[in-house]
Amino acid sequence: MCGPRSPEAPCSARVCRAPGTGLLLLSYLAYLVLGAGVFWALEGRAARYSSHIFQRDKWERLKNFTHLDDPALDQLIRDIIQAYKDGTQLLGSTTSMGRWEFVGSFFFSVSTITTIGYGNLSPETMAARLFCIFFALVGIPLNLVVLNRLGHLMQQGVHRCVQWLGGSWQDPAQAPLLAGSAALLSGLLLFLLLPPLLFSHMEGWSYMESFYFAFITLSTVGFGDYVIGMDPSRKYPVWYKNIVSLWILFGMAWQALIIKMILSLLEMPGDMCTCSLRCIKGR
Amino acid sequence: MCGPRSPEAPCSARVCRAPGTGLLLLSYLAYLVLGAGVFWALEGRAARYSSHIFQRDKWERLKNFTHLDDPALDQLIRDIIQAYKDGTQLLGSTTSMGRWEFVGSFFFSVSTITTIGYGNLSPETMAARLFCIFFALVGIPLNLVVLNRLGHLMQQGVHRCVQWLGGSWQDPAQAPLLAGSAALLSGLLLFLLLPPLLFSHMEGWSYMESFYFAFITLSTVGFGDYVIGMDPSRKYPVWYKNIVSLWILFGMAWQALIIKMILSLLEMPGDMCTCSLRCIKGR
Ligand SMILES: [K+]
Ligand SMILES: [K+]
Numbered sequence: 001m002c003g004p005r006s007p008e009a010p011c012s013a014r015v016c017r018a019p020g021t022g023l024l025l026l027s028y029l030a031y032l033v034l035g036a037g038v039f040w041a042l043e044g045r046a047a048r049y050s051s052h053i054f055q056r057d058k059w060e061r062l063k064n065f066t067h068l069d070d071p072a073l074d075q076l077i078r079d080i081i082q083a084y085k086d087g088t089q090l091l092g093s094t095t096s097m098g099r100w101e102f103v104g105s106f107f108f109s110v111s112t113i114t115t116i117g118y119g120n121l122s123p124e125t126m127a128a129r130l131f132c133i134f135f136a137l138v139g140i141p142l143n144l145v146v147l148n149r150l151g152h153l154m155q156q157g158v159h160r161c162v163q164w165l166g167g168s169w170q171d172p173a174q175a176p177l178l179a180g181s182a183a184l185l186s187g188l189l190l191f192l193l194l195p196p197l198l199f200s201h202m203e204g205w206s207y208m209e210s211f212y213f214a215f216i217t218l219s220t221v222g223f224g225d226y227v228i229g230m231d232p233s234r235k236y237p238v239w240y241k242n243i244v245s246l247w248i249l250f251g252m253a254w255q256a257l258i259i260k261m262i263l264s265l266l267e268m269p270g271d272m273c274t275c276s277l278r279c280i281k282g283r
Numbered sequence: 284m285c286g287p288r289s290p291e292a293p294c295s296a297r298v299c300r301a302p303g304t305g306l307l308l309l310s311y312l313a314y315l316v317l318g319a320g321v322f323w324a325l326e327g328r329a330a331r332y333s334s335h336i337f338q339r340d341k342w343e344r345l346k347n348f349t350h351l352d353d354p355a356l357d358q359l360i361r362d363i364i365q366a367y368k369d370g371t372q373l374l375g376s377t378t379s380m381g382r383w384e385f386v387g388s389f390f391f392s393v394s395t396i397t398t399i400g401y402g403n404l405s406p407e408t409m410a411a412r413l414f415c416i417f418f419a420l421v422g423i424p425l426n427l428v429v430l431n432r433l434g435h436l437m438q439q440g441v442h443r444c445v446q447w448l449g450g451s452w453q454d455p456a457q458a459p460l461l462a463g464s465a466a467l468l469s470g471l472l473l474f475l476l477l478p479p480l481l482f483s484h485m486e487g488w489s490y491m492e493s494f495y496f497a498f499i500t501l502s503t504v505g506f507g508d509y510v511i512g513m514d515p516s517r518k519y520p521v522w523y524k525n526i527v528s529l530w531i532l533f534g535m536a537w538q539a540l541i542i543k544m545i546l547s548l549l550e551m552p553g554d555m556c557t558c559s560l561r562c563i564k565g566r
Contacts, residue, residue: 080363117504119402129495136502141545212412219419221400224507262424 021149028146035109035135036102042128043100103241107229110245113139114252116222120230150253158183184258191218191251202240203228217248218255304432311429318392318418319385325411326383386524390512393528396422397535399505403513433536441466467541474501474534485523486511500531501538 100108100121108121113136123129162178196210205213205226213226228244229236383391383404391404396419406412445461479493488496488509496509511527512519 077363080360112504115398115503117400117499117506119506119508122506122508126491129491133495133498136498136504138545140502141542144542144546208409208412212416215416215419216400219423220398220503221395221419222505223400223402223405225402225405259424259427262421263427265424 021153024146024149028142031139031142032106032109032113035112035139036106038131038135039105039108039123039128040100040102042125042131043105043123107241109135109139110248111222112136113143114248115140115143115220116217116248118222118224118227120224120227146249147253147256150250151257154187154250154253155183155257158186180261183254184261187254187258191247191254195247195251198240198243199228202234202236203231204234214251218251219259220252304436307429307432311425314422314425315389315392315396318395318422319389321414321418322388322391322406322411323383323385325408325414326388326406390524392418392422393531394505395419396426397531398423398426398503399500399531401505401507401510403507403510429532430536430539433533434540437470437533437536438466438540441469463544466537467544470537470541474530474537478530478534481526482511485517485519486514487517497534501534502542503535 104121110116111118112132115136123132162182192211192214196207196214199205199210199213200207203210203226209226213228216223216226229241387404393399394401395415398419406415445465475494475497479490479497482488482493482496483490486493486509492509496511499506499509512524
């Protein structure tokens with residue numbers, strides 16, 4: 001990522017010159033809000049219209065249902081699935097996360113630039129799809145920048161904790177190892193083992209289902225079989241979605257660190273190990 | 284990928300020691316086949332069973348349909364959507380890509396470790412979900428290794444092409460710029476502009492829909508609103524799925540290069556620099 005450089009001064013100077021984390025997070029948020037607004041504007045009307053059509057069709061089909069034969073029933077099922085995939089409001093009630101309102105559009109923006117892509121909502125109009133492509137083209141790298149920064153901050157935090165706690169571990173060779181395992185364990189607890197407790201309480205999933213959701217989300221696979229805030233029979237408090245957003249952000253930064261670590265183990269000409277190795281040899 | 288390092292000799296020596304690309308691709312394929320086999324074994328029986336239940340329920344509901352009121356209809360729709368999300372075979376015919384057979388399981392494995400996660404299939408049994416987590420934990424880094432290797436080869440290929448063609452551009456300062464734009468343009472053509480022609484021919488989508496599918500796939504967002512090989516009314520030739528798999532592999536490697544490029548434009552300070560900095564201090 002960062003080319004070979006030798007003198008110390010320009011590197012630390014470059015760190016100082018970087019835009020502040022607060023500013024970065026603010027632009028990230030602004031970008032998401034912008035995206036949510038555009039998707040809302042582009043998809044909102046179309047979705048309301050197609051929902052209206054679907055509701056009318058549904059009742060017409062119902063009236064004629066006694067005449068339905070096997071292919072007609074298959075067609076009805078096909079239509080329902082298509083309408084579901086189109087994000088149409090099929091049932092009497094849906095949560096705001098499942099509709100192209102501001103909350104839903106914001107969540108869609110997050111799921112797009114993090115490349116999770118749950119697919120509980122996906123753009124139906126060509127205009128929204130085109131915008132989605134350009135939005136992702138800038139948004140995905142922006143998201144990576146934010147994740148890198150957060151990962152960096154988390155690493156620094158862990159290092160400081162280790163320094164503060166470990167008066168006994170003053171052996172400098174063991175410090176990175178200690179910091180690594182501390183980051184691994186605290187992250188595992190904070191991002192993968194504890195949040196499922198909240199999800200299972202809020203969504204009525206089992207702990208294992210919630211854990212599966214957490215892993216599939218943070219690894220950015222995002223099958224969309226489990227998505228938070230989508231059950232219309234449940235009341236979600238306002239802080240819940242904000243907490244989940246923060247969890248996604250920090251959890252992805254942490255999981256990116258872990259995947260980088262596994263990557264450096266898998267890839268024999270690894271950067272990390274040779275680097276630390278040479279550090280130790282150099283000393 | 285090869286991190287910042289100063290002496291030339293150890294770096295090239297390390298590249299030589301790396302497992303050959305053929306071997307790497309072979310293990311990648313073996314890993315995917317292994318995953319497909321396990322998912323097939325774990326999900327296949329459960330899916331056949333739930334499909335059977337659904338077909339029976341469908342006909343029972345149909346018989347009683349004249350008595351269905353508004354909430355009962357909503358429940359029917361809910362059941363159909365749930366069954367659809369569960370990957371149940373709802374209709375008389377589905378393509379093998381949409382079922383937990385070997386082809387479908389293989390495609391699911393690909394979609395998992397590339398983190399695309401279309402979600403047209405997702406594991407229903409707890410055993411398959413647990414396996415999915417471990418499969419992804421190793422598979423995602425393995426996939427990154429393969430993509431990095433392919434990206435490297437593609438870069439080398441472009442460099443060679445530039446050297447071969449450009450007797451006139453012997454200016455060494457311009458060569459990387461030229462190689463970069465050549466890679467950008469040829470990749471754009473090869474991975475984003477031409478494949479949609481094939482998809483629209485094979486799937487009956489418009490060119491724009493196919494382009495949207497191509498972008499959403501290669502960026503690993505994978506909403507799952509468009510997935511290839513899923514239309515039961517179409518005949519897909521055998522070479523089609525293989526070509527698409529190759530396209531995903533090389534296209535993702537190319538798109539990773541592009542996103543890295545945008546990332547390096549967006550991100551002023553590099554992260555790796557602290558590592559090389561420490562190395563240099565240590566030396
Ligand atoms: K996805
Ligand atoms: K995804």
